[in-house]
Amino acid sequence: APDPAITELQDWQVYLGDGVDAAPYGMPSKHESHVVRRTVEWLTADNVSSINFTPLHELDGIITPNGVCFERHHGGAAEIDPAEHRLMINGLVDKELVFTMEDLMRFPRENHVYFLECAANTGMEWAGAQLNGCQFTHGMIHNVMYTGIPLKLLLAEAGLKTNAKWILPEGADASAMTRSIPIEKALDDCLVAFKMNGEALRTEQGYPVRLVVPGWEGNMWVKWLRRIEVGDEPWHHREETSKYTDLLEDGTARRFTWEMDAKSVITNPSPQAPLTHGPGYTVLTGVAWSGRGTIPRVDVTLDGGKNWHQARMSGPSLNKSMHRFYFEFEWDGKPLLLQSRAHDSTGYVQPTKNQLREWRGENSIYHNNGIQTWYVNEKGEAENVEIS
Amino acid sequence: MHAGMAFEGGTSRPALFVGAAWAESHESPMIGELEGITFDLGREALPEEVAAWNIDIRPDGQGLPVGSGDVWTGEEVYIENCAMCHGDFGEAVGRWPVLAGGWDTLTHEDPVKTPGSYWPYLSTVWDYVHRAMPYGQAQSLTDDEVYAITAYLLYLNNLVDDDFELSNENFTEVRLPNEDGFFMDDREEGEIPAFSEEPCMENCKDSVEITMRATILDVTPEEEEAEVTEAAAETSDEPATEEAAAEEAPAEEGATEMAAVDPALVEEGEGVFRKCRACHQVGEGAVNRTGPHLNGVLGRTIGGLDDFRYSGVFEEAKAAGEVWGPENLGAYLADPRGAMPGTKMSFAGLRSEDEIAVMIAYLSTFEAQ
Incomplete structure (x- = not known):
């Protein structure tokens, strides 16, 4: 029968659409209203000091739209009047300084695309497959282009003393968030x-x-940045002692595990994005990233790791940015066990979850970059599983 | 510019030079060496400004202000400010952090990480309580109160006796049991080389079994209605259904907006109440937790439950005989700290009139028991 989508006049063919300025700051199509961040309520005590997740299965390319970048706050999202915002640099510097936003806008700036991944991303999966959807298993990540001032310019403006070895960035929010960062990193590629x-x-x-x-x-990546202290020792604050340390099986814990290991995930198909079209040609896609460089290669398996294929990388390959991969194939309608495996530019290969557990046990919460498995059944429905 | 007009735009001198390496790089150029270049921007920080913000404390005691507090004072301050989330003995309410005990659990399946069992340095406790606690009233404690709370937490963790007093003088003498339980990131020595070998690509294993499934646990949040509707539309031959369903919903909402206790509003209110559930209970058997129970809150005297410890501003409202009604409750829900300055409730407020309306409709269905 002829397709009524073609043979019948649709409203939008007949009636005029909105004029300009219907939405002075535009919104996505109303048909995309399901593309939203989601939280997992049982993870945290309340929704102020909490987290939600980027809908990776609804996105493509490498840039995350700002409105769906995952959120993580420790004292809620501070509403700051930029006219009242100050950035102070104090401590082991020649001149302790205060900048207004206006001052900051007069410094030279750079543009870079970087991923931001929470160390706890995939942390709920250490003991086994738990959450059904890449949004929940891998959605504590986003990838955007930042415009900012190289931190080294601000530090040079204050003048580092010779014993300056660490910085302590601090947020202006109600958690007054702090982390210790070694001066080498601060002078390398950090941006304000x-x-x-x-x-x-x-x-x-x-x-x-x-x-x-x-x-x-x-x-x-301290938000609402109000102060940078320069010191000669790390501060060992809450977020680098009681949290964000990686407890191993023997009861000892790694501290200062700053770099994010290479990782990838297939975003489609996945539990929230099943195959709905039946057997035939289909597009598998996903994202990969590494805190140590670029991702020249991603391997994909359809049979749970018996045989692997190199995926096709597409889009710019930028340092410490997300990369997009595709693997197009003919689905025969039989169950699939899908995995992806990232290789980064240092030669590191994303490990299996069991390889990681051999080194770390199951209690470390953070830095779980193990290979993810999706089981796709005959109906095309996908499920988070672990395999032998 | 008109002919003949002198150009007096000042000097045009490039402020900085980009490193030479960028030209060969395919990546975005980085600003190069700038030794000796400054921009003369910003101004010097005044000593009182640095003092106001420079609140951090280090394990060696750097940053600690002069002060002291003992265990008994600490218990009082803790019960008043901390126990609502962390429990009277640091055992925690709900999913708030446990602050005491957990000894010898670090090798267990569910380790309990407290200052006594896990944290390496006492300075972290002092610093964090001082900078971020109580939750929703950050930096409201005096230095002596922070010393006292820290002393009480040491006592709860069996690390000091009940006559202990902590001060800036004896602070660095106190060592936490797990100080030596941490070591620097060693991934480069072990994991990274182990994970940097060329992997197998063909005939890598004979058989594959599923060993664990997420659906058996079933802890994934339910998809919301919009998505279910869409999934249904995808499998149907009638693509118009989805749009029709999506358009009906808001119309219904608008029409019933002001109805007193409309079931649809109540149902929506139940959804919005999820934001409150961590601290407030309603319904049968509801008890006070971080916040008071809300059965019969409409019509209740403000601050009117005898067995809940309210903020001062609630006690004042109670003394004045003020009663919760839709109007003042709505104003409070919209802007808790604006409507009741000094409230302990750390909630930022509901964002829309609609949410407030459905919340009041929902709360009105719970009578005092």
């Missing part, structure tokens, strides 16, 4: 950023200004 994807930082991402610490765990 005020734009993401061209627009001002979103409130929940640290408006008006945040720290960018490329390749390192998201907890260090």
